[in-house]
Amino acid sequence: MSNYKGYLLKFGNTEFPNNYFAEYSSTLDQRMDNDAERDDNGSLQRSTLPTGKTSITFSTHILHLNEKINMQNIINSAIVNTVQRKCYVTYWNDETNSYDSGYFYIPDIEFSIMDASKTDIRYNPISIELIEY
Template sequence: MSYNGYILKISGNVFPTKYIIADTYTATPNQRTDKDDYSDADGYFHRTTLPHTRTKIEFQTPPLKTAEKDEIMDLFRNSYIHEGQRMVDVEYWDDENSDYSSGTFYLPDIEFKYKQLKEDGIIYSGIRIALIEY
């Protein structure tokens, strides 16, 4: 499959690229998970890699008006499979495989930092979004 003009879909909805600062976007696809690794008495490393891999995606948004921040948060809130865990289905561009991959991810806590307080709303300094695969 080839690149189709989007980086992320959250539960089938394209995440608007206008809310991603490109040089802050990082993806670590298919991270291996190890179990009971050890070094033997001769110093050789023994690794047991589990079949399931995890992808981690992070990026920073540009400064946001209240309505823009709400658009992003609504996209996630309306897509939660499990609200308490902030669990969402994600389709993402997998750079390792040069194809789209998908998985179930969680959205860690988001810190909101104000840039400006105005009568008609808040301007946020931008927010950091992270998605970590289960």
């Protein structure tokens, strides 16, 4: 039986709507070296840290203004440090086939407007990256 509970991301306690995703990719538990160098024979000598870090990238479909605001509210509900744009995220880990949680920062987000009317704004797909602390 699968551990999957119907969502890919949860910001704080709020599930991010799957129907907002146009694309979703993750690089899970990235190995990090404490020290890596080549010895006199050219062989790589690594001291790998016991824990890895995850990065997640996704883009939305075309969003209307109210959808974009809803997306921002969901993300902002998980922010624990506004200056660092640090948030608490639970994500589906395809390497372990279970959910993991951690603190991530969100690099600057570009908002590209497709068109605007007197009552609405439509946004081109928005790309968001999450990088684990």
